Amino acid sequence: MTTSIFVNIPTADLDRSKAFYEALGYAINPMFSDDNAACVVVDENVYFMVLTREFFQTFTDKQVTEPxxxxxxxxxxxxxxxxxxxxxxxxxxxxxxxxxxxxxxxxxxxxxxxxxxxxxxxxxxxxxxxxxxxxxxxxxxxxxxxxxxxxx
Missing domain, CATH: 3.10.180.10 (2,3-Dihydroxybiphenyl 1,2-Dioxygenase, domain 1)
Structure with a gap:
């Protein structure tokens, strides 16, 4: 079995984040991206899920820190x-x-x-x-x- 890693990180501006990660040479997977999240493909097993702060908060009861x-x-x-x-x-x-x-x-x-x-x-x-x-x-x-x- 292959393990993949998805690192969830918050953003205040999803479009800005997508442009930043694309500038690093990473692709955005549109099948797993919407107005709340962008799936940044680092390689075939590593992904960043860049989430709006509001959407990120729905995954935890803890306070979301300010990065x-x-x-x-x-x-x-x-x-x-x-x-x-x-x-x-x-x-x-x-x-x-x-x-x-x-x-x-x-x-x-x-x-x-x-x-x-x-x-x-x-x-x-x-x-x-x-x-x-x-x-x-x-x-x-x-x-x-x-x-x-x-x-x-």
Whole structure:
């Protein structure tokens, strides 16, 4: 059985959100989109359901936080290279996103955070394949660097 993930995120402006995610290179699946929601296809098993705040509220009895001031989730997405991280960020920034934190380069992992226009945080990152296989400490030791906690 294949598992898919649907990440639900709120928006104050559905049309703006659809344009932003399309600018990142993602498609909108019209079969699962309407005036309350847009199904953003990240890949064949990963989707963002961008929901109007009012519609989002119907799925929970808890208070929906304001993503511009409160973090509920940090959505991390892998990229094939550092260059793809930077290119994706450039698209997101040009489409109205912001970069809330400086770039993080730990030697084995390179990441950048992008806030969509609503404040939802996407982290685009590249991890060296050898670090995935060996673990970050072994990879850095092989490279002659310290552990992630001492090399940042």
């Amino acid at each position: 511009k001031t409160h973090a509920q989730a940090l959505i991390a997405l892998t990229c094939d290279s550092r260059e793809v991280v930077d290119a994706t960020m450039a698209k997101g920034l040009a489409a109205g996103g912001t970069e809330p934190r400086p770039t993080s380069d730990l030697g084995f992992m390179y990441s950048r955070d992008l806030e969509d226009p609503d404040g939802n945080i996407l982290e685009f990152f590249f991890m060296e394949p050898a670090a995935v296989e060996q673990g970050p400490d072994a990879f850095l030791a092989e490279q002659g660097a310290g552990s992630p906690s001492t090399s940042a």
